Amino acid sequence: MAARTWHRLSRDRTARVAALVLGGAALAALLAPWIAPFDPTFQPDPVGLRLAAPSWQHPFGTDAFSRDVLSRLLFGGQVSLGVAAGAMLLSATLGTAFGALAAVLGGWVDGVVSALVDLLLAMPRLLVVIALVATFGALSPWWLVLLLGGSGWLATARIVRGELRDQLSREYILAARALGASRWRITWRHLLPAVAPQIAVAAALALAAVIPLEAALSYVGLGVQAPLPSWGNILLEGADYLTTAWWLVVFPVAAITGTVGAALILADRLRVAVAGHEDDR
Amino acid sequence: MGRLVLARMLQAAAVVAAVVTAVFLLLQFAPGDPFAASLEGADIPPSVRAEWRGHYGFELPPAQRFAHWVGALAHGQLGYAASQHRTVAEVLHDALPRTLLLVGVALVLGFALGVLAGLLQARHHRRWPDRLLGALTFGGVAVPEFLLGLIAMTWLAARWRLFPVAGLASEGDVAAWPLWERALDHLWHLVLPAGVLAVAVAARVARHQRAALLGVLKEDYIRTARAKGAGEWHVLWHHAMPNAIAPVIALLGLAMPSLVGGAVLIERIFGWPGMGLTLFDALLARDFPLILGATLVATVVVIVTRALADIAAAAFDPRGLRVT
Numbered sequence: 233m234a235a236r237t238w239h240r241l242s243r244d245r246t247a248r249v250a251a252l253v254l255g256g257a258a259l260a261a262l263l264a265p266w267i268a269p270f271d272p273t274f275q276p277d278p279v280g281l282r283l284a285a286p287s288w289q290h291p292f293g294t295d296a297f298s299r300d301v302l303s304r305l306l307f308g309g310q311v312s313l314g315v316a317a318g319a320m321l322l323s324a325t326l327g328t329a330f331g332a333l334a335a336v337l338g339g340w341v342d343g344v345v346s347a348l349v350d351l352l353l354a355m356p357r358l359l360v361v362i363a364l365v366a367t368f369g370a371l372s373p374w375w376l377v378l379l380l381g382g383s384g385w386l387a388t389a390r391i392v393r394g395e396l397r398d399q400l401s402r403e404y405i406l407a408a409r410a411l412g413a414s415r416w417r418i419t420w421r422h423l424l425p426a427v428a429p430q431i432a433v434a435a436a437l438a439l440a441a442v443i444p445l446e447a448a449l450s451y452v453g454l455g456v457q458a459p460l461p462s463w464g465n466i467l468l469e470g471a472d473y474l475t476t477a478w479w480l481v482v483f484p485v486a487a488i489t490g491t492v493g494a495a496l497i498l499a500d501r502l503r504v505a506v507a508g509h510e511d512d513r
Numbered sequence: 514m515g516r517l518v519l520a521r522m523l524q525a526a527a528v529v530a531a532v533v534t535a536v537f538l539l540l541q542f543a544p545g546d547p548f549a550a551s552l553e554g555a556d557i558p559p560s561v562r563a564e565w566r567g568h569y570g571f572e573l574p575p576a577q578r579f580a581h582w583v584g585a586l587a588h589g590q591l592g593y594a595a596s597q598h599r600t601v602a603e604v605l606h607d608a609l610p611r612t613l614l615l616v617g618v619a620l621v622l623g624f625a626l627g628v629l630a631g632l633l634q635a636r637h638h639r640r641w642p643d644r645l646l647g648a649l650t651f652g653g654v655a656v657p658e659f660l661l662g663l664i665a666m667t668w669l670a671a672r673w674r675l676f677p678v679a680g681l682a683s684e685g686d687v688a689a690w691p692l693w694e695r696a697l698d699h700l701w702h703l704v705l706p707a708g709v710l711a712v713a714v715a716a717r718v719a720r721h722q723r724a725a726l727l728g729v730l731k732e733d734y735i736r737t738a739r740a741k742g743a744g745e746w747h748v749l750w751h752h753a754m755p756n757a758i759a760p761v762i763a764l765l766g767l768a769m770p771s772l773v774g775g776a777v778l779i780e781r782i783f784g785w786p787g788m789g790l791t792l793f794d795a796l797l798a799r800d801f802p803l804i805l806g807a808t809l810v811a812t813v814v815v816i817v818t819r820a821l822a823d824i825a826a827a828a829f830d831p832r833g834l835r836v837t
Contacts, residue, residue, distance in 0.1 A: 358774030
């Protein structure tokens, strides 16, 4: 089941392009120390090169401190994509764990987990995160991963619970049980591998949700703090020069939109691969 | 229907109770003390400060303070917003209607546009209107609201000066203008922030509307209607739409949390003095009663709207109860 899904996905051209965009962005961020033309905090000429338009030397222009925008975007990608990937992993793990607990144990555990998920889903995630950041003060990127991952597992838990309950009624589970496999062995060896593609869909959606969230937090000054660059706080510093320096807005926006769009497309194509046919056929 | 309404209301009440408790706990964790030495008049002796603390119930055990806090909340008292020299309730009384206006206009506009786009896509399924609108709505989902806001502000407001950059109304002797001119001025200031939010709503609504319509169009009764000679638009509007609109209304409820989150950012970008801007001002001033009061009220609005959307979805669904 799962193997067939991965095979279908690997032959999907749209999915490959999206994966290439995401992978390319991640690779560029990882290789930033080697491929970035400048140090992200280097201020070569704060007067002469202040807000310089894109040129051969500075392909994405410079900011108000004459720092190279391309280099800042590459290093900012390390922080933005790193936080997003960490939060995605955390929320996928938490969501899978809670969803599996609810589905496999059932009974009151299911009731409690489902009620908790319903409760938390009703709250505006951004407001909750803002209230927490405001209470505990500015956060390091590691805390951001915890906060964003810890607030992002709800949808995953819902999906995993539903899919697992569906699998639990299948005959191969009955067969495994008849052969004497324990509940946890069945969960770990049979159930979770079977729903891995659905978990991947949820993870891709979580990634698409958390990249803008980190950018928004950093843009309002509550996320990643200067001098550490992130896509959000590059925008924040550029927001004062909207009329004069479009490159301070356009390139970070393109980076955020491109990765979010790629993650959304990947989630969509994965869903199609799971279903085995286009949605609207 | 009555049981559904009751169940959703009880559920909403439970969530509100949980949020109220969480906000109280956060207030306890929040650093700072309203009667700390940093207060104006540093020469106030410690004994007087202690007396104040006692008077305002700061020395009581947490359970009793919680009871007091909830009691005050029931009377609409959310505490004192020191940064604005007013009570939190007064500040929010000004801010909430502005946010409701912004979100309400965006919801109505976005819903109408989204349903229209979904209809067009279903009507011209797999032809160029479907593909074009599909690309547009995907863009509307992939570009976060606040980035769309920044772009709209850069070009439409700051560069081409078609719309005001920020604020609720024009500066100057606006108060002397005739009523209709003032209303138009407000509307002119509302276009960009509400428009950006409406685009985000419309994109999501359109994608769901299209999928719901295409799903319904495969049913047998649609084929029957077509066989009887009904026109395609008639089939779409009178036969498919009634069965396809309920999930889209339910979606509006599900999208409320992220819509309010987006509105908070949009207010900040366009300087729209509603709940979002209040929240950020309070953050800068580290005014915790105001921060948590604004969060609490916004969350309660979201929860109530969600419950209402669920009930409306059930009411609009001709197939009877379909609770999500």
